Amino acid sequence: MSNVFEGYERQYCELSANLSKKCTAAGSLNGEQKKQKVSEIKAGIDEAEALIRKMDLEARSLQPNVRAVLLAKLREYKSDLNNLKSEVKKIVSGNLNPSARDELLESGMADTLTASSDQRSRLMMPTDRLNKTGDRVQQSRKTMLETEELGVSILQDLHSQRQSLLHAHTTLHGVDDNIGKSKKILTNMTRRMNKNKWIICGIVLVLVIAIALILYFKLSK
Structure with missing residues (x-):
């Protein structure tokens, strides 16, 4: 699991939850307050799109088995973002009367926000599993490095012993020559x-x- 991807993912989930709250608040506003809130939501959506693009680039740079899982999650995030865009369009639409707007807030937006929340919950579960898998991989890698260091230490000891034996052999050969x-x-x-x-x-x-x-x-x- 990429730490970079996880960072973008956390930012997106926080931003998406914040945008959902702002959509709910904007639906009950009027006039300039509503326009200002919609402007903030659109800016947030642009930021969310940028995060999705970054996650997409990062996911495509990883190994195939990890990349497939992350791209599947990205499709869910893109669907979540499209839902938010749809809600913004409904909010800014001038054809909605107060009663229709109230109905929208009570039904459509609530369903969308619930779906987005469910999507984020489902997506975070694979993330937790991938994090645990990444931890196990890191632990295995640490064990391999420790084993490699032990092997190198043993080889160094064997090399030192070989040098000692060669030195002893040379000494014995010299003694044999002296005896001759x-x-x-x-x-x-x-x-x-x-x-x-x-x-x-x-x-x-x-x-x-x-x-x-x-x-x-x-x-x-």
């Missing part, structure tokens, strides 16, 4: 130690042989 380098260094050190051990063993063996030869030559003399 350390392993190579330890392997090289082990090889050198083994090499040095064989060298030392060879030197000891040569010394033992040399000592043995020296002892042998000394003892043999």
